[in-house]
Amino acid sequence: MTSNEKIPQLLVVKCSTETVSDEEQQHQQHSISDTVTDSSGRSNLGGTKIQITSCSGQEGGQSPSKIDSSVVQSNSSGHMEVKGTFDYAVKTVGPLSVCHVPATLNNSTKVKISYKGIPGSYSEDAVLLAYPRCETVPSDKFEDAFKAVELWMADKAFIPIENSTSGSIHGNYDLLFRHKLHIVGEVQVPINLCLLALPGVRTEQLKRVLSQHQALTQSDTFLSKLGVVKEIVDDEAVSAQLVGSNKLEDVGIIASSRVAKMYGLDLLTENIQDAVDNITRFWVLSRDPLVPRTEKHFKTSIVFTLEEGPGELYKALTVFAMRQIELTKIDCRPQRKKPMKVVNNIDSGTAKYFNYLYYIDFEASMAESRAQCALGHLKEFASSLRVLGSYPWADVSKGQQLPSWCFENSKQ
Template sequence: MASLRVAYQGVPGAYSQLAVEKAYANCVAVPCQEFENAFQAVEKGVVDRAVLPIENSLGGSIHRNHDLLLRHNLHIVGEVKVVVRHCLLANHGVKLEHLKRVLSHPQALAQCENTLAKFGIATEAANDTAGSAQYIAANQLKDVGAIASATAAIIYGLNVLIEDIQDNSFNITRFLLLSREPITPSIDKPFKTSIVISLYEGPGALFKALAVFSLRQINLTKIESRPIRDASNSSLCFNYFFHLDIEASMADQNMQNALRHLQEFATSVRVLGSYPLDNSMT
């Protein structure tokens, strides 16, 4: 049987690759340059799944992927959480005092800013963490470091100057597992359901939407607003979609009743996926 092919954004050594390996052991991990490319690879059947970050415990939501979930017709079939442990990497022979600047993804730089400030090292934003490690290794830079994973150090032959350089040890990224087809939800284990809704403008509209879950003792774990991009109607410039994460399975009758209630007054309701909850922290 052929191995599952799973797309992720970045280059080998990226935290997204670590998430792929945690979610799908023995799969073929397929790197993609952009998040959009990973979505497209699943849609076109080039890969079977995509594993993409949706939020970080320190940096918040990855808005790009919230928007791409709306644009593409893929289904969330799972989630995986990865503890992010940043390392300061450099070429062999380079010491901490030699570094004039450090490259990494903006979110990684922000998560390490206090530590880097103590060392007086300037920062420079790059597209991703592992890509920064790849760049300084390929160019044999002697005064530039990178913030990336310990795995990236091994892959690109770099030295780890400092482990766990992040300012806060509670640094976890949640990834979504995406597929062309949904899975069948059940009630035999904890599930989460992600939906996107839009509402008519007016006082209490959002309160009314959230109340359909509160009335049924259904817990919401996240709400995220994203603008409705409708250039044809200027009155919609500041209307929003709302992404909701709900601790309930679509197989649960209470959840089905809540969505039916919501559909009575919402302008749109789309279920992005109903999938097993990941409570692990590794």
């Protein structure tokens, strides 16, 4: 039995853009390049249309049922045309897979938040903890969650960026760099890993345990003592569907307690994670940046590149230290389009080194003069610099919540 058998297929929404002129098409291609740009850069594609065709993964796919007739028209070829205005030009590559198409594309009182997974996943749990009044928009992949916001299918995206046990989710750093979304909030959520099984099944009867890679890694000690075979699936809620629909009595899953209620499973034991404090950081992403404020619990995230030379990274970090700005995260990723660089070294001659993008989070708002001065100083020797967002953060385990204006539909 594989993890893909008897799992309901997600709705595949094929999106394509048609522009009104060659000049706009060139601007669109430029806007999605991997070049680091200033976060305030925008493009105007008022004449762009989105064409949406529904597919169910097999012949005879039905059209999405929740599309407002006021924004959908049928063209001469029989395709549905959804008219909307983009804040940023988007080059769509391949199909966009999401489980949900919103009722309208205009602003509404109920904020739509996209996430990777299906209902019951840990990401959806985090979304509902941060903003319980929202409408969740499941997505097949992380990139689909980004595209859902860019294509106005969702207002915000909720993306995990780091776990206290397994570390950074580097693929999401790459997506954040390639897509023109802005960080408008951070939520730190405690993760409670639970062992679930069919009703009546005891722990000692289990021979296999299914879950996503991170959940299996974070509960390795518990599972080793149990002596079960660990099998990776793409989503913990998907594994619940698999076990429930196929009545697999010797198979357990690791998921949240909410999954047990949703899919008719029993909770055998909880808090099986190896580390007592198992925290995941999630970023709230939006099409528009948040206007920075001087309130407490504000962070700023940036990405920059440096020319080769002695002490360049040291100088970059010094601009923050000399202004008493605390760095909360430092990470780096090879540049996708130019991963290597050739350097002339006095001792060894010509050598090749990795060409990095440097990501930094620091505790200060861009509304503060010290943050503005630090970035102004950094720009003097950084070859490129981009502000990913200046935003509030909250620790759910301490009863903190993001302010409601982080989730508002209207531009701040």
